[in-house]
Amino acid sequence: xxxxxxxxxxxxxxxxxxxxxxxxxxxxxxxxxxxxxxxxxxxxxxxxxxxxxxxxxxxxxxxxxxxxxxxxxxxxxxxxxxxxxxxxxxxxxxxxxxxxxxxxxxxxxxxxxxxxxxxxxxxxxxxxxxxx
Amino acid sequence: xxxxxxxxxxxxxxxxxxxxxxxxxxxxxxxxxxxxxxxxxxxxxxxxxxxxxxxxxxxxxxxxxxxxxxxxxxxxxxxxxxxxxxxxxxxxxxxxxxxxxxxxxxxxxxxxxxxxxxxxxxxxxxxxxxxxxxxxxxxxxxxxxxxxxxxxxxxxxxxxxxxxxxxxxxxxxxxxxxxxxxxxxxxxxxxxxxxxxxxxxxxxxxxxxxxxxxxxxxxxxxxxxxxxxxxxxxxxxxxxxxxxxxxxxxxxxxxxxxxxxxxxxxxxxxxxxxxxxxxxxxxxxxxxxxxxxxxxxxxxxxxxxxxxxxxxxxxxxxxxxxxxxxxxxxxxxxxxxxxxxxxxxxxxxxxxxxxxxxxxxxxxxxxxxxxxxxxxxxxxxxxxxxxxxxxxx
Numbered sequence: 070x071x072x073x074x075x076x077x078x079x080x081x082x083x084x085x086x087x088x089x090x091x092x093x094x095x096x097x098x099x100x101x102x103x104x105x106x107x108x109x110x111x112x113x114x115x116x117x118x119x120x121x122x123x124x125x126x127x128x129x130x131x132x133x134x135x136x137x138x139x140x141x142x143x144x145x146x147x148x149x150x151x152x153x154x155x156x157x158x159x160x161x162x163x164x165x166x167x168x169x170x171x172x173x174x175x176x177x178x179x180x181x182x183x184x185x186x187x188x189x190x191x192x193x194x195x196x197x198x199x200x201x
Numbered sequence: 202x203x204x205x206x207x208x209x210x211x212x213x214x215x216x217x218x219x220x221x222x223x224x225x226x227x228x229x230x231x232x233x234x235x236x237x238x239x240x241x242x243x244x245x246x247x248x249x250x251x252x253x254x255x256x257x258x259x260x261x262x263x264x265x266x267x268x269x270x271x272x273x274x275x276x277x278x279x280x281x282x283x284x285x286x287x288x289x290x291x292x293x294x295x296x297x298x299x300x301x302x303x304x305x306x307x308x309x310x311x312x313x314x315x316x317x318x319x320x321x322x323x324x325x326x327x328x329x330x331x332x333x334x335x336x337x338x339x340x341x342x343x344x345x346x347x348x349x350x351x352x353x354x355x356x357x358x359x360x361x362x363x364x365x366x367x368x369x370x371x372x373x374x375x376x377x378x379x380x381x382x383x384x385x386x387x388x389x390x391x392x393x394x395x396x397x398x399x400x401x402x403x404x405x406x407x408x409x410x411x412x413x414x415x416x417x418x419x420x421x422x423x424x425x426x427x428x429x430x431x432x433x434x435x436x437x438x439x440x441x442x443x444x445x446x447x448x449x450x451x452x453x454x455x456x457x458x459x460x461x462x463x464x465x466x467x468x469x470x471x472x473x474x475x476x477x478x479x480x481x482x483x484x485x486x487x488x489x490x491x492x493x494x495x496x497x498x499x500x501x502x503x504x505x506x507x508x509x510x511x512x513x514x515x516x517x518x519x520x521x522x523x524x525x526x527x528x529x530x531x532x533x534x535x536x537x538x539x540x541x542x543x544x545x546x547x548x549x550x551x552x553x554x555x556x557x558x559x560x561x562x563x564x565x566x567x568x569x570x571x572x573x574x575x576x577x578x579x580x581x582x583x584x585x586x587x588x589x590x591x592x593x594x
Contacts, residue, residue: 082337105334105457131353131360131465136406139326139346149344151353151460161461163344175360191342 078106081120086190089183091125093157094118104160123156125181126197130161132173148172152179152194167193208592210302212441213309213429214243215556219389220422220544222319229272231423232264232315236273239425244435245309247274250427252307254294256314258286259328259547264315280307286455287328288495288548288578289448292585295552296446298428308430314549315423322419332456339460348416350459351498352408358466358500359410362515369410372518374401376499376534377414377541379526384538386528386566391418392542415499417540424549426556441559444573444590445481449474450583458582471508471584475577478586479510482573486511489588490571491558492532493551495578496539502526505580506534528566536566548578552587559591 077094085092094106098115109116132150148166150173153159166173167184177196184193216238218224218231240247253266253275260266266281280301284293291314298310318324325347339345359369378401384390396414404412428442429435449470453461479486486509494505503517511532512520526534537543537554544550555574557563576587 078334079337104461105332105338105454107454111452131357133349133352133356134409135343135349136408137346137348139349140340140343143343147343149342149349159463161463163339163342163460165342165344175357185341189341193342 077118086183086192090122091154091162091181091192092120092122093154093160095121102157102160104157123154127152127154127162127179127181127194129173129175129177129179131175134172150194152181154181162192164192164194167195205300205303207299207303207443207445209431210299210428210442211431211434212426212443212556212589213434213438214239214241214245214427215553216240216242216425217389217553218315218423220319220391220418220420220546220550222391222419222421224317224320224421226421228263228315228317228421228423229268231317231421232269232313232425233273235315235423235425236269236311236313239311239313239427242438243309243427243429244437245427245429248277249309250275250311251277252280252282252298252301252310253278254282254284254298254301254310254312256287256290256294257283258290259316260314263317264313269313275311285448285450285583289583289585291548292552292576292578292587293448295426295428296443296448296585296587298426299443299446302428302430308433310428311425313423313425314547316546317421318545319419319421332454335456344460348408348411348498351500352411354465354504355410355500358503361466364515364518366410368518372503372521373410373415373499374398375518375521375524376502376526377401379521379524379530380496380535380539380541382524382527383536383566384542386564387537387543388564390538390543391420392538411498411500414541417497417545418542420544420546422544422546422550424546424553426552439560440592441556441589442592444588445478446585446587447474447477447481448583448585449477453582455582462582466504468504468508468580468584470582471505471577471580472510474584474586475509478588482588484573484588489573489575490533491536491555491568491574492534493536493555493574493576494534495548495551495580496535496541499541501580502534505577509575509577509586528568533568536563536568551576551578555589559589
């Protein structure tokens, strides 16, 4: 079966979660972060992306606490946020609060980390203030 | 649209299959009911319809023209066209229908939309999850379901404009309670039981700050509209038509918008489409007699009123206080009850309501003396703004 451009997303996303390093697609020609990836860069129409590692720090763009489950197997309440990685401006990563607690504050710095379960790892965030 | 006179196009007929949670009928059957009613309302026969314009994503999948037209007896088609996806596309189809009539390309154009998401409530979620990034990136962390998209928009709205939790809560409550009051006066609305501050607050939280009553209903239902060339118009109903319209879209895929928009709480496409339509009509937002705008979630009303320019940024709370958006208030909004209380028919119901209001057919919820109406849908990467007018009496 022919490889679709988005086939890269599944493979690269799984690899990032496995290695614990957040990698995002960056246009190999103009350097624009393309999230979510399309078949070509939305700035220069180049068709090659480099999945580039970024630091684990970011800032809260927005968030909500979910009280009704929309995903089987995930028990509410839990907090999800859109986080802008410091190294990848313009990208908003959906992630879950590592331990549901205080409400996040828009603009606050957080640390991204792999959480969830061993067989279903996901990107999570925790407050940068309680870092070890 | 220089060279086109939209007054040559008259909205001659409207019809509905009233929204219910479970109709026991297919989307095609609902569409056919609304279409037959609209053609009869226009004083026409199915064979008079020579053009169909529809929304471009859900309609071809659920109620395709090649199956609907023969079942409706529409056998003399000379044009078939589709617009963009979902709400903005449903309204754009009406705009395109009026242009095709005004240009002389068609004589009697039909547009329709039907949905069976009351019977099949997974529909809205499935529409969004067909994008691969949702399944790979968003759903595994629990970021799924349309309420979350507007919950994060509401949180940004609160932060950017410095509202307290209490002020945001009060604004959403005002919007929901007034919408329900409007629906209570519509004999076919799905949710007609009025709410007060206490019963609103008793609604279960879905995704903070949105409660169940802040979220759209789920419905089976349909609407249809016939546009006729003035010289062929049977004049069975008052003279209502399109004064101006505009469509705008940002360069972002449809389902990416809700997590990847860099602009929230602003809606740039809504602002551009609305400014263009208002300028073409020669009207200011304050001169609009009623707003029928896409209320998939209560917060969407605030985002749109501000993007349209009817409210200053962050100031919707002052405008909607005290029930001002009721049909008899200073700022009538969604006088049929909208998606929140009338039914989730994705925008066709807003257009039908504006037409019935301008005709003077709205009964107990009639906006007195209304001469124009703003109808808008989208609110995401794309938006359609229609300005309808009453041309006689």
